[in-house]
Amino acid sequence: xxxxxxxxxIGRAPEDVYRLVSNHENDVRWQASVARVVKLSAGPVRxxxxxxxxxxxxxxxxxxxxxxxxxxxxxxxxxxxxxxPFVFDTCVSxxxxxxxxKVRTEIEGRAGxxxxxxxxxxSRIRRGEIERDLQTLKRLMEAREL
Numbered sequence: 001x002x003x004x005x006x007x008x009x010i011g012r013a014p015e016d017v018y019r020l021v022s023n024h025e026n027d028v029r030w031q032a033s034v035a036r037v038v039k040l041s042a043g044p045v046r047x048x049x050x051x052x053x054x055x056x057x058x059x060x061x062x063x064x065x066x067x068x069x070x071x072x073x074x075x076x077x078x079x080x081x082x083x084x085p086f087v088f089d090t091c092v093s094x095x096x097x098x099x100x101x102k103v104r105t106e107i108e109g110r111a112g113x114x115x116x117x118x119x120x121x122x123s124r125i126r127r128g129e130i131e132r133d134l135q136t137l138k139r140l141m142e143a144r145e146l
Contacts, residue, residue: 002109002123008134009099011142017101018074020137020146021092024051024066029146030137032129033057045071050082058125086110105134 010017020026022045027034036054043049049068054061064084071077078091088109095102107130109123140146 002107004107004123004127004130006103006105006107006130006134008103008105008138009097009101010103010138011100013074014094014096014101015074017094017103017141018077020141021103022068022071022073022077024053024079026146027053030140031133032136033133035061040065047071052083103134105130 024045025037025039028037033055034053035056038052040050040052041048045068047068047070051066053064053066055064056062062084064081064086066079067082069078069080069089075094076092077094078089080090081088086109088107090108091106093104093106095104137146
């Protein structure tokens with residue numbers, strides 16, 4: 001079991017941050033490992049919506065499908081990787097802060113068999129990448145580029 005929690009303050013309203021992070025088609029714009037995203041479900045993003053991500057991790061191209069577990073404008077968004085070599089659950093909580101929005105991201109992952117070793121190795125590297133991605137999100141949102 002891999003667990004990680006990240007905190008970030010973004011100088012934008014929670015509604016703006018929620019709108020961006022709840023639509024996974026935006027992931028390619030601020031997450032370095034995301035090469036492509038395709039929305040698989042019609043209509044607005046809601047529980048049950050699915051997206052297919054093409055990821056580039058450690059030089060390896062990986063396809064992963066995510067499903068929205070729960071989403072509440074503009075304070076909570078949860079999703080899971082349901083197709084791919086790893087299983088990850090992610091919860092993003094948003095609260096109003098003095099700067100704008102306090103973002104708490106909790107990630108819990110499981111991997112078995114051969115992928116377990118890769119996941120453990122990847123976890124240290126991925127933590128740093130996730131922290132950089134969140135800083136990119138902050139920078140782009142505060143510059144109003146996203």
